Amino acid sequence: MTTFDKREQGFEAKFVHDEELMFRATARSNKLLGLWAASRLGLNGDAATSYATTLVTDHLQDRTMDEVLDKVSGDLAGTGLGREQIAVKLQECLHRAMQQLETDR
Template sequence: MTTFDKREQGFEAKFAHDEELIFRATARSNKLLGLWAASQLGLSGDAAASYATALVTDHLQTQTMNEVVEKVSGDLAAKGLAREQVAQKLQECLHQALAQLEADKQ
């Protein structure tokens, strides 16, 4: 195996690792956002968990962050929360998810 082959394998491994990290962070942040939104909607227990799980699993491979924000802001519109507030909360959840994943790794 040449040095070039080893470098290529290293880049491929890093790419796969980074993609997995992005997937896990997105799923975790969507769940955190879902739990927050559920509490804003007055949901608790199984209803809150179901809302959060649905936010993670619905269209898992094709859902963008923008679509998540649109769905949650639509659900929370009656509560007076603006789209920008939901987008800000999603960013906070993403940072929290990345911190949790980093802590899990150690």
């Protein structure tokens, strides 16, 4: 195996690792956002967990941050929270998810 092949394998392994980490962080942040939104909707217990799980599992591969924001902002439309506030909360959740994943290692 040449040095080039080793470097290529290293880059591929890093890419796979980074993609997996981002997938896990996105899923975790969606769950955190879902739990937060559920509390704003007055949901608790199994209903809150179900709402949060739905954000994680619905279209797991295809859902973008914008689609998650659209869903949550639509659900929270009657609470006075705007899309921008929810976007800030989603960023906070993503940051917290990344921290949690770092400490899980």
